[in-house]
Amino acid sequence: GLSSCLKGEVAEGLSRQQERRAVEAAAAYRDILGSTNFFLEMQWHGIEEQRIVNRGLPAIARDLSLPLVCTNDVHYLREQDAHPHDVLLCIGTGKAFSDPKRLRYDARQFFLKTPDEMADAFKDFPEALVNTIRIAERCNVTIAEGDNCLPNFSVPPEFTIDQYFEHVVRDGFLERLPRLRELAAAGILRHPIDEYERRLSYEIDMIKKMKYAGYFLIVWDFIRYARERGIPVGPGRGSAAGSLVAYSLRITDVDPLDFNLIFERFLNPERISMPDIDIDFCERRRGEVIEYVTRKYGRENVAQIITFGTMKAKAVVRDVGRVLEMPYADVDKVAKLIPAALDMTLDKALEESEPLRQMEQSDAKVKELLAVARRLEGMTRHASVHAAGVVIAPKPITEYAPLYKGAHDEIVTQWSMKEIERIGLLKMDFLGLSTLTLIDDCIKEIARTTGQQLDIERIPLDDPKTYQIFQEGQTYGIFQFESGGMRDILRKARPQTIEDLIALNALYRPGPLRSGMVDDFIARKGGKVEIKYELAELEPILRETYGVIAYQEQVMRIARELGGFTLGEADILRKAMGKKKPEVMQAQRAKFVGGARKNGFNEKKAAHIFDLMEHFAGYGFPKAHSTAYAFLAYQTAYLKSNYSWHFAAALLTIEAQNTDKLAMYLGECRERDIPLLPPDINQSQLRFTVEPGKGVRFGLAAIKNVGEGAIQSLLEVREKQGRISSLHGLCEDLDLRLVNKRVFESLIKAGALDSLADLYGLKDLPTIALRPRLLTAIDSACEVGARFQRDKELGQAQLFGALAFEQRQAETVISGLATLPEAAPWTETDQLSFEKETLGLYWSGHPVDRYAAELRAFGARSTGELADAPANGARGDTWGPGGPKPVEPDTSIGGIVAACRPLKTRKGERMAVFVLEDAHGGVEVIAFPETYQRSASLIETGTMVLVRGKLERDEESVRIIASEIVGIESVRERLAREVAIRLRVPAGRQVFEALGEVFARHRGDRRVSFEIEVPSAPRPLRVRADLSAQVRVRPSSTLIAEVEQIAGTGSVSLR
Template identity: 60%
Template sequence: MADFVHLHLHTEYSLLDGACRIGEMLDEAVRLEMPAVAVTEHGNLFSAVKFHDEARKRGIKPIIGCEVYVANGDRRNHSGTPGETANHLVLLASDLAGYHNLIKLVSAGYTEGFYYKPRIDKELLADHAEGIIGLSSCLKGEVATHLCRDQASRAREAAATFRDILGANNFFLEMQYQGIDDQQVVNRGLPPIAADLGLPLVCTNDVHYLRQGDHRPHDVLLCIGTGKNVADEKRLRYHGDQFYLKTPEEMAAVFGDFPEALRNTVAIAERCDVDLSGTVHRLPNFDVPAPFESPEDYFASVARDGFDERRPRLQALRERGALRYDVEQYERRLAYEIEMIRKMGYAGYFLIVWDFIRYARERGIPVGPGRGSAAGSLVAYCMRITDVDPLELDLIFERFLNPERVSLPDIDIDFCERRRGEVIEYVTRKYGRENVAQIITFGTMKARAVVRDVGRTLGMSYAEVDRVAKQIPQTLDMTLAKALEENPTLGEMQRTTPQVKELLDVAQRLEGVTRHASVHAAGVVIAPAPITEFAPLYKKDDIVTTQWAMNEVERIGLLKMDFLGLSTLTLLHDAVDHIRRSTGETIRLDAIPLDDEKAYRLFGSGQTLGIFQFESSGMRETLRKAKPQRFEDLIALNALYRPGPLGAGVIDTFIDRKDGREEIAYDTPKLEPILHGTYGVIAYQEQVMRIASDLAGFTMGEADVLRKAMGKKIASVMEAQREKFLTGAVERGLAAEVARKIWDLMEYFAGYGFNKSHSAAYALLAYQTAYLKANYPACFMAALLTIERQNTDKVALYLGECRDLGVPVLPPDVNESEWAFTVTPAGVRFGLGAIKNVGDGAVESILAARRGSGRLTSLNRLCEDVDLRLVNKRVLESLVKAGAFDGLCGDDAASGNGAGRRRRSAQLLAAVDGAIEHGSRRQRNRDCGQHELFGESEAVQADGTAMRLPDVPPWTEGEQLACEKEALGLYLSGHPIDRFRRELDRAGVRSIESLDQPAASATVAGIVSQRRDLKTKKGDPMAVITLEDRAGRLEAVVFPEAFRKYGRLLGVDALVTVNGKLEIDEDTARLIASEVRPVDALLSAAGRPLAIRLAAPPADRTTLEALRDVFGRHPGNGRVALEIELRGQSPPLRVRARLNRVRVQPSDRLAEDVEKVCGKGAVSWG
């Protein structure tokens, strides 16, 4: 071996502290001819498997270790000053026993000892000391800490304790020197202790970054982790630039006076030998019932019984002439799959999946029809693991499982989002709590995100960083290097602006570095024994996960399942429940026809908001072009609407061929049965496999290997496969030229081809949602609005969809509303649970009051009957502002009379304090057994239906809408912009919801709902505003030049039109403002008169005088007209008269003042 080996090193998995990428670090170790290297993350083993495998590939010996935190006392004591409750200690696994002990130690650090850091203690270390080599660590080690405090005797005691725990030959005193004064103190104090206790010395460099020049990016990384600015003097920092991967020569120059410390690095490396090569599948045991003797027998029985349950459906299809293959072919396919699964040893795996899906179905937990390649399995269909008939849709079993595949089959399951946890809990109980855990996932710093992170720590302004970030294309797998290559503007900014150059240089060094750990959305591990026998555990927010991500968990052989929570299943379940409650019909989703005309009309119209996988604006536009007419079209569109096929124009070819604008030509008739369903376009991976099999004689397993090679563009495999294909095709009668042409076609499309099994399963979910929306729109929208109730942007969008569907949405009502949105004969009723500040407890209290006392008749009565700790002042005010008491306010308010509603709402809001006091008093008296004189409150009339309300001014319409927005997060009964919609349409001003394509110039109108004032680094003011109209919300950036001109117009609640450049990233629009105008200015420029509608005979003199006063308060040049409706005529006759002597200044305030006099809806422009 060389003269030195690094034994203390941190990669990017020492999160936001280590900056070494594993691959780069190992490549540098190879370059430096280092035979071995250790990785010792802070408190975790996140990188262990990845590091091990990458090191072995390069011929470097991996040493698996960890720099643990050792508690000063009991690890379970979670108190004390942060940063002072633990010291560092480096532990290295010398053999497999040590490796397994290390797993148990770091697991306990998170599951038992976590207090700011994952801590073990000396008792735990003693219990798991076998196979462990310890180093005393850095300045934060216990020995070094005491030496720095001039406590030599305590340092000696600490070293002796670790010697006794680990053994004299297994504990080394660690020397470091990166130019820090305290290190010299420690390095002088260690040799005497070593001599006194008979302990060996070792030297390390505590590597945190790869090269000396990386100290600046590493410093920025620390700032990102601590939320500090690099200019902050009082922040955490590593002094100097010496924490890099030094050469043996550089280490010898530092520790030349301690040759034994250098030699001991090599001796330790020679002692450490942990080889994790190979994968052994570790499936949990599945207990089979009597009389079955093995999982294989039980599996076959369950699969065949399941086929018998599916048989009536096949017979019904055969009777209708709609069965694609005869039943005998199903039986042959089933027998083939059963035998293949048994031979490959996966019978137990299928039983495990079948069991927890059966549990879910038996308890009414919605389960998806399938996902991924498992939908291609008839066995899975028969066992009701999936609900997609693979023969009917020509799906291929070998895409899922074949002898050439070495990994476990992958069955991912969708469950109702609301009840997914019940299934995980069942699995946890069945297989043991210690044997089941969720899986960790790691987030990395992507191109745009790392620019924003780095810019913030460098002290750059939002505007400066934003200008750079927006130059990075928002496309799949974008990197900063690609962005600089593709966007000359970004390169120019880097060359000409020193600050941008530093930003991009540092960002490129940190791009892709792991930023944080979180829980994988779906992954669950099920082990045959406690997971810590195989993998370390991590715990955060009471959720236990593995410390290794999905790939590493599978790599060591553990069974990984994806339990996905899918809100679409919740939506379907709730919509079906609404249908049953409101119509009495019971809908079986697996029995709905796949040729429903209304459903396909819905798809063809692009009216697919809320439809799974078909909701984006781009997809809706594609649907309007494609006009799908059969289920196969939906499968294809779902597969093709992805960046690759879209960029290559494949989806346009598909549509043109479908509609007959482009001829469908096949190079050989053998392609027609394979590609006819997609009009000659290769849309699916399964089509590539079928072509290889039918035209060139590949087995399906071989075809799957080809499919993988083409999809991943593995050149070495591709060339051999090409020769095999061409030879096989020619042998089967194809001309060599035709065979080459077909190969080229396959190669071109294979990069875009999608898994048809997955696309078919998800197209089925999409069709089911569309079927319910098309046939039961109110029930569907009620379920959808409930699910999205916390997302006010989506609720506003879906309310617009309700209007388009002709589904009335009724305001919340304390007597009519439930917690969720509900369906009534009059429309969809807003749910109480969607009102802000009204929690679940408050809703339940109101519902309980209704159940106990019947219909609530007044605010006072409600306060008598509810729990006022839950239904407090804040709740009551939100209910009033939302309009939930309008039904108690008399005919004028309840029927929607604007003036009446505004008057009563203002009175009710003023009455809340008194109502609470009244209710509290009545409840106290009731609890004491007392009754008020005559048994009624003095505030309630004899009939109990009314209460005296304060005499306060009524709300204006603007105040009413503002209150509604405050309580609901959106405008329900109207929108401030509505009265100007006609003029805005004429002026070409677009609705926010219609913004689906980038544009150099676009004009939108809305109310300013939020404003964030910012400053550039030069100190120039700018702002980011949020604009809202009735159906959408848009962010607009107002840079300094535009802000100087228009900033005064951008107050919150201002109604404005904004023109600028429209940018769209991943369906999110943003406007770069260049011009802002008040909406009033648009009306003035248009010259349209203010039109006031009055019923005949005209209003009395008081009304006319009130109007004259309004006109006097708004002088200007705008014209006024009266529209008088003669209601005695049939149909009613309208007479329009201009008031030639009256001129006003058009404005929102003018319209509001007129409507105070004449009623809501009396004003229009034009």
């Protein structure tokens, strides 16, 4: 052992002039470790306390016969890294660089010094320097790598592990066989049954040969456990979907032959490596599967795996900029110039972005920012528990890897996934996927309300309503197809088959989007570009993607068909193309071209095809993974299109705690005419539910400050009473420890007790008057309930024995009527604010709703529509040199200012970043100094404004760069110059006369014009007529409403 740095007991004693304490500590460690095993540690980083310690250590060493050793704390690699390390400390502690009280190192000597530098620092202690070598020679450890340390899987005594593996595989295939025969009889199965049997035998032999039978049995076992207990399991993930063995064992649910998936992409007999099967489980019940594995193999043998978060290019720029206290706008500008690619680094960004290079060269602050950020980029920022990784060992994991305790007492390896795999331990990914929970909840809700037992695995794959969902981009809540950029592509591509969905799922990534592959795919599919194949032999391979190489499996098949590769060799080629090593690629190219020549193909043509393969291989995606996830997407879309109410209830339940998504999904429900029913203590369940013939009922668990314990108590009382009839009667039976005053306040503000109005005889009382009266009754109701429960416990409740339960309830209602006090009504704004507070969104309306006509007239969009804007950067939309450009020159949106954050530029000018909320969600708005100066009084939380500006979207978010901010109430007066009315021919004389009467009632100084559409013309014709000389009006909501009543909703525009 070593005595440590200044914080060690020996050094601390000496630095505090407590020599006796230092000697006693050193002696204690000597007695424990032995005099030849405990070294007194001398360090020199230029710190004064170390000088004091180093003077005292030789004497202790002499008196106690202990050796000295020279060391140096290494916190960074090079001396010039001192400043970046200082910034890193600030990032880790959340402090600014200028903060005088922050954690800092007092010297710049904490780097890895050379032998000469150490010798110079400790020239008076040569023996202590030599001891560093002696210690190193005594430290010997060998970490075994490469051996597969699979846990022991018990098999019945009559079987070997290989025999049992084949037994369960073939049994599983027999269970699949009736369905395959059914499809064959219908003419749908693409391959004969005997081909399945040949493929199965081949895979079984390969797996046994590679000694992975035990691995498959382990996976089969815990998936079987999950399925037997009704825990939803995903259809597959990754390349494992290419295995017929996995399909037979129900590890996956995708038929690999039906979709031409390749076993060797998953398990290559010519490049032996551990299989990697990742499993998706229902997010809510994933823990049950992990607990089963832990029990089966022993708690000491199972652990979760550490993961390290690293500093990525954009994030590290923002972190360093914040620490250096650079203006937000300047840092934001730099960050936006970094292209949004998954493997993007700052060095690459500077190569690709001319504007970024110019900023670095012209601005000293930006130069420092990038210099520090480049040094910190890629470094570990934090450690946490991997979301899915679990390691299972044959013996206690302490015999293989170091462990630590996570934040929630989880047992976690200190080695990450790669190290765990290197030492041969079995690593499994147990992923929690909310989509599986969504599907399961939806199917159960269908069964509850209709009695139908839907088998999601047997739904038709050619349902027109399902494809309509995709073609129209109505994919909110649809797994993998929900983003704005993907919805835009779906509308262009108009998928018609599951194969189209598989291809789009594979292509919707930064590389293919930037390269133009997606546009090419859409053009070919739509018949705008002729599909041509370099060779006829390529057509069967590329037909499903309209001649575009989209999948890694296509590259492998081309290598086999043209180059004569085995599929194992083709997988090696596929992997080599991904790594792009010149010497490896040169050898592979020669092999491919030579093989093609032997197969009778033109050498020049073969070389050209190899070049195409190499180019597209960088963008290719595993078809197996894309197929499994496209299936999951299709299943969710099928439920959405055919069981829209049940799907909505399940989706809203899943997202109940995500206010932004909840608002977005509720907005879509309204747009799709799905009736939404408010929370109701007499109707609502814990979760969102379907009320047949009525709509989707809001779940009580989505109300803030109302925990599940309180809800269960409420539901139990409702079950007992049949119907909750009064606040006072409710409190008599509730567990008032769980349902306290705060819970009641939240329920009332959310409108969940509105149904009590009937029983209080207040049916016609508006909710703005009812809810405050209910609030004032809480104290007395809780007091009555508590007194009743107390009396009951004391036995005095026998006084009620002569009364029937119903009679007592009636008396309680009368008491409630008598004691429900009067209270001042709320305003509509109050009610909406309370709904926002308790539900996270406005329910009975939105403060902006009363300005809907004006906003519509000015062409304002909703935040939901902004989400549909094409994404920038990572999604391959509008890009210019160095980064994303605005999607469109100008957009308008009305809403309420929320989450406002005032900032200052480097010049000290004020600006702000805030969220603008409407009924559909929120969007970030940036008001730079010029705009802020004109509108500062409006940029306050709760103000209703109309924002105009440029819409930007990157891979992270959508935002508006505001050019104008106007109070909604003054929108008409400030902005309207003309009232434009759109009419369609025929528009009779009565229409114009009615409009004339409206104009007469609203005389003013703004122009009026008509746009008259003539749909019957040979070509679409629109005639404009300016009536400014005859008519001028004053724009108002009344004017707009009266005109729209005559000419139709949306016929008025303010300009």
